[in-house]
Amino acid sequence: MISLEDVTVAFDGFTAISNVDLRVEQGEFVTIVGPSGCGKTTLLRTIGGLEEPTSGRVRIDGRSPEAAQTNADIGFVFQQHTLFPWKSALENVTFLRKTAGNAPEADAARALLRSMGLEGFEDARPKELSGGMKQRVSIARALHLDADVLLMDEPFGELDEITRDELGVEIRDLWRRERKTVVFVTHSVPEAVFLADRCLVMCGQPGRIEATFDVDLPEPREEDVFGTRSFQEQVAQVRQTLHENYA
Ligand SMILES: Nc1ncnc2c1ncn2[C@@H]1O[C@H](COP(=O)(O)OP(=O)(O)O)[C@@H](O)[C@H]1O
Ligand SMILES: [Mg+2]
Secondary structure, three states: OEEEEEEEEEEOOEEEEEEEEEEEOOOOEEEEEOOOOOOHHHHHHHHOOOOOOOEEEEEEOOEOHHHHHHOOOEEEEOOOOOOOOOOOHHHHHHHHHHHOOOOOOHHHHHHHHHHOOOOOOOOOOHHHOOHHHHHHHHHHHHHHOOOOEEEEEOOOOOOOHHHHHHHHHHHHHHHHHHOOEEEEEEOOHHHHHHHOOEEEEEEOOOEEEEEEEEOOOOOOOOHHHHHOHHHHHHHHHHHHHHHHOOO
16 A cells, blocks of 8 residues: 655755645556646655655555665556666566566566567567567566556657557556556546546646546456547546646
8 A cells, every 4th residue: 555645845945746645555556647747757756765755754555665665566667668778578577576686587577578468579679679569568577576566657658549558458457467556647638547446637836636536437448448438528527627727
């Protein structure tokens, strides 16, 4: 369980996020949507211990983010892949687990790559892979860490729309099987609704959580959900909240 109590983060007097209270339950998929600059990345980095709150408190299963990270309990996926260019897809997936002090399991890593549609590309270097494939490797790497908490910062941000939709379906499906606790940041409203159990709308500045939507969509969530009236209505509600608060 992730909890933030009255968290404020300021950089040299500039307040990026202010007085954020948030609880994410074990196994919950939460998305955060908001315009550029409203503090989404800052919030996610603070949850992961990459930024320190100026005031307030962050806990992950009762521990500090630093302790959770040391224990390899947090997996990150960023907008720009952070793969080692000289390592193969498979080596990239196993490497992080190794540095975290866990024995890499090549078979499990292969299975993850397969489940991400990358069978046959285990030995390929990042430069031989498309943008979507590199993000799939990054996601497989985060999953291979076997962390309970996955923090994703616009992981599909640089991908074309079709690939985004496809990866969205895959991520939701993976989550259904693995039940990780996921906090997923995006500026795409449809993506935020499609993926979430709960969608938080952030507005700035300083960034704050303006509204929370419990998403109600049938499972498993597949491409046909995008065309349903229920989905479109929920997207419209979130969008309206964003527009009402857009300064
Ligand atoms: N390390 C930093 N130093 C100074 N300002 C920062 C830093 N990181 C983010 N900011 C500022 O905080 C605000 C929120 O940024 P960010 O969290 O990246 O927003 P988002 O991810 O929603 O686009 C922006 O105005 C940004 O310029
Ligand atoms: Mg950002």
